[in-house]
Amino acid sequence: MSAPSSVAETFTPGQPAGEKTAGGTMGSTQISPDRPQGDTARDRLLSSTAAWFDSDGLFNVLAPRVACPSESQDPRGAPHLQAYLSEQIQPALEAMGFTVEILSNPSGKGGPLLLAERIEDVSLPTVLGYGHGDVIRGQENSWTRGQGPWTLCADGDRWYGRGTADNKGQHSINLCAMEQVLRARALEQGLPTANWAEARLGFNAKWLIETGEEAGSPGLHQACRTWRDRLSADVLIASDGPRLQPSRPTMFMGSRGAMNFDLVVDLREGGHHSGNWGGLLANPGLILAHAIASIADERGSIQVPEWRPNSLTPAVRQALNGLQVDGGEGGPSIDEQWGEPGLTPAERVFAWCSFEVLAFETGNPAQPVNAIPPRARAHCQLRHVVGIDASDILPALRRHLDAHGFQQVRVEKFPKGEFPATRLDPDHPWVKWTARSIERSTGQAPAILPNLGGSLPNDAFSVDLGLPTVWIPHSYPSCSQHAPNEHLLASVARQALMLMAGVYWDLGEAAAQALPRIQR
Numbered sequence: 066m067s068a069p070s071s072v073a074e075t076f077t078p079g080q081p082a083g084e085k086t087a088g089g090t091m092g093s094t095q096i097s098p099d100r101p102q103g104d105t106a107r108d109r110l111l112s113s114t115a116a117w118f119d120s121d122g123l124f125n126v127l128a129p130r131v132a133c134p135s136e137s138q139d140p141r142g143a144p145h146l147q148a149y150l151s152e153q154i155q156p157a158l159e160a161m162g163f164t165v166e167i168l169s170n171p172s173g174k175g176g177p178l179l180l181a182e183r184i185e186d187v188s189l190p191t192v193l194g195y196g197h198g199d200v201i202r203g204q205e206n207s208w209t210r211g212q213g214p215w216t217l218c219a220d221g222d223r224w225y226g227r228g229t230a231d232n233k234g235q236h237s238i239n240l241c242a243m244e245q246v247l248r249a250r251a252l253e254q255g256l257p258t259a260n261w262a263e264a265r266l267g268f269n270a271k272w273l274i275e276t277g278e279e280a281g282s283p284g285l286h287q288a289c290r291t292w293r294d295r296l297s298a299d300v301l302i303a304s305d306g307p308r309l310q311p312s313r314p315t316m317f318m319g320s321r322g323a324m325n326f327d328l329v330v331d332l333r334e335g336g337h338h339s340g341n342w343g344g345l346l347a348n349p350g351l352i353l354a355h356a357i358a359s360i361a362d363e364r365g366s367i368q369v370p371e372w373r374p375n376s377l378t379p380a381v382r383q384a385l386n387g388l389q390v391d392g393g394e395g396g397p398s399i400d401e402q403w404g405e406p407g408l409t410p411a412e413r414v415f416a417w418c419s420f421e422v423l424a425f426e427t428g429n430p431a432q433p434v435n436a437i438p439p440r441a442r443a444h445c446q447l448r449h450v451v452g453i454d455a456s457d458i459l460p461a462l463r464r465h466l467d468a469h470g471f472q473q474v475r476v477e478k479f480p481k482g483e484f485p486a487t488r489l490d491p492d493h494p495w496v497k498w499t500a501r502s503i504e505r506s507t508g509q510a511p512a513i514l515p516n517l518g519g520s521l522p523n524d525a526f527s528v529d530l531g532l533p534t535v536w537i538p539h540s541y542p543s544c545s546q547h548a549p550n551e552h553l554l555a556s557v558a559r560q561a562l563m564l565m566a567g568v569y570w571d572l573g574e575a576a577a578q579a580l581p582r583i584q585r
């Protein structure tokens with residue numbers, strides 16, 4: 066399924082390395098940008114899309130969006146959440162012929178959501194797009210590159226600014242790609258240039274933009290259940306998160322789930338002198354350490370049978386075969402001898418569960434005293450893939466601890482950060498179709514991950530809306546998302562704009578009409 070990545074090198078790059086593009090250079094990542102050499106309408110679309118990018122088109126669209134301080138974790142951002150939707154997204158969608166509505170959050174808390182639709186013919190396939198207009202805190206005082214969080218600033222291949230990677234840059238790429246396709250279709254259909262928005266895409270499009278993703282997506286699931294009919298579609302195609310590597314187009318179809326919990330050993334009221342009582346009183350730190358050691362062995366291999374997924378199928382193995390996990394510049398190096406024996410790093414992070422001890426305390430590490438501490442606590446997490454029963458994660462742990470004699474260890478579920486795991490089979494027709502489209506535009510078979518290693522509210526789409534979910538990320542692992550110096554790579558953005566234009570073009574072609582449809 067994954068062609069050798071050397072395919073990319075057989076194409077002549079359209080621009081010499083180092084040439085300026087929209088204030089950036091093509092030097093640092095090896096991306097072959099201008100695949101189309103022929104003269105079909107599709108080739109002309111990709112060329113005109115690249116030319117639009119090179120004339121600073123995307124940069125100029127993104128700059129005012131980055132300038133909007135739409136922080137969702139801070140009350141000062143609240144007015145900007147609404148403004149982002151009404152001033153940035155709504156006009157862009159209406160210009161493309163969408164009907165747009167901004168709705169207050171159905172949960173009663175959290176920012177508004179934007180729903181848009183452009184229906185050409187109910188018999189055509191419908192594609193739902195998603196993005197989030199909110200960002201995490203600006204962290205104004207910590208930026209050392211660019212011009213702070215609220216000014217889009219090009220420096221070499223990097224475009225600095227809050228939201229460039231997560232998620233304003235990504236959904237802006239997709240919206241702009243859709244506009245480029247409309248303009249190309251208008252030309253093909255003989256419409257006057259000014260009437261480009263009246264062109265037929267050949268499919269129906271819907272968009273959902275929320276403004277609370279960085280605050281746990283309040284109301285997103287409720288919105289998908291409440292507005293299920295309005296959001297009905299045949300597939301979700303959306304962009305968030307990182308590519309596997311900057312130069313490798315990537316798709317993922319779900320995300321790992323997460324469950325956080327505390328393990329607690331609480332033996333008595335206070336501490337007791339370790340000389341007078343040592344050997345007489347049980348030590349809670351030791352008991353907890355042994356309990357943790359029964360959960361995962363010395364290399365982190367999970368020992369709780371119910372936490373070992375049965376979903377590493379040949380199709381998943383084949384999709385992950387040969388994929389190199391690489392954090393990019395500044396990322397840590399992988400511990401080869403860590404994790405489940407016999408699995409590749411890609412299988413360990415994308416197709417297996419991982420158990421982590423995130424914090425562990427007994428006594429007072431800052432000021433140790435010669436006393437047997439009364440209690441010990443560890444904050445732990447299981448990242449899990451589909452193929453284990455999420456509702457049985459903590460009951461299975463309880464059974465495991467009891468079977469190993471650790472009745473004294475209490476399991477306390479942590480109230481936040483719970484995500485279900487989702488995944489679409491790499492053999493699903495929408496996956497294969499999208500991969501072919503991307504390969505046609507870039508000359509590179511995309512890396513296909515059954516799911517992201519991290520977590521996303523993808524179950525809102527896969528479960529609540531019942532859609533196949535295809536994610537095409539436009540960022541990369543070292544983009545400083547959620548940190549100062551967040552940036553988008555111009556070279557990746559340029560290629561992403563072209564490949565998304567290719568996807569939206571191909572959706573309007575007859576071949577796409579035979580794809581699986583959701584019966585309504």
Ligand SMILES: [Zn+2]
Nearest residue numbers: 231279546547
């Ligand atoms: Zn984020």
